[in-house]
Amino acid sequence: MTATMAPNAGAMMQTLVDAAGAPGEPVADMADLAERLRSLLGVAANQVTRVGLGGNLFDVVVTSSGAQARAAVAVMDEIQNGCGPVIEDTRDGLFYWLVPPGTAGRWQPHMYAVCLGAPHKITLPPLTSARPPCEPGPYWFRPSASDRLVPATPLREALARLRPEPTPHAAFADRLGVTP
Template identity: 55%
Template sequence: MSAPAILQAPTSGEIIERLDVAAGPDRQPAVDMADLAARLRALLSVEAQQETCLRLGGGLFEVVITGADRAGEALERMDVQQGGCGPVIQDPTGWLYWLVPPGTRQRWAWHPHAVCLGEPHTLTLPPLDRNAPPGPYWLRPPRGDRLVPADPLRQALMLVGPEPAPHRELAARLGSAH
């Protein structure tokens, strides 16, 4: 007579593996999850008062770049329009970065005083508590999920005409014409 067979329960790793196989493609991580995780880490870095580089586009925001000279009037107009302008970063080298809704880049026609950038470009966000130089700082800090509305901004920039126009410098920096 032979010895009775001993049943061995599967390990937790084997159970998980069997479940993964049974789940099929639904178990595979979504293609954009790595991107979402990177964006979340970047936003947490900003919240932790650290400077961070973030890819534009996707579901967060895009950026309109203008010269800082004479932009104060456009900023005032946007303050009135929004009851306090959405987020704007000032770079002491003479540029303003207006954070606008995702998808603005596709609708933004050529503008003599501004350029709109989205994917695949990046923007370095200053820490949330930086409101003065050195380095880029929040001229208007982010508040909730408010961004600068593109159409009123476009109109304000057309009226005010901030200088210098960013086209030539951006083209040199990015290596292509805009």
């Protein structure tokens, strides 16, 4: 018994081969994947690593890290049976909540939070950095678990109810040189 290809299968295969590019050159999206994988391996190897937001990894919601934001973590702990990954940057007094990719495209303006995706980048602390550092900087307030991110809708609702102050908007405006 011999396998036969559908009439258009050969043309489809040739289209895929042509789209792959020249031999020895990575396909454009594979180069991006390889860069992201190297970055995440750096985090696993206890290195501080910068990664791009968006794609298939995650976006971030940025809030203050004050008492109200900590209360929001407690709410998310209850909702998720342990909150998804949150980074605290003690230098800036901010929380970076890792949310599903694509959240930034759907996020409506929020009084107490900013959501960022591609083309922005974030610095991830080493996975072993789960306590505030001696020097100001980032650490995992809630360590990253491979099986979850922070769900955007319950987070948005918790932030609206708890109102973490100061809002992150002024800090971003200062960084971008925007004046009111």
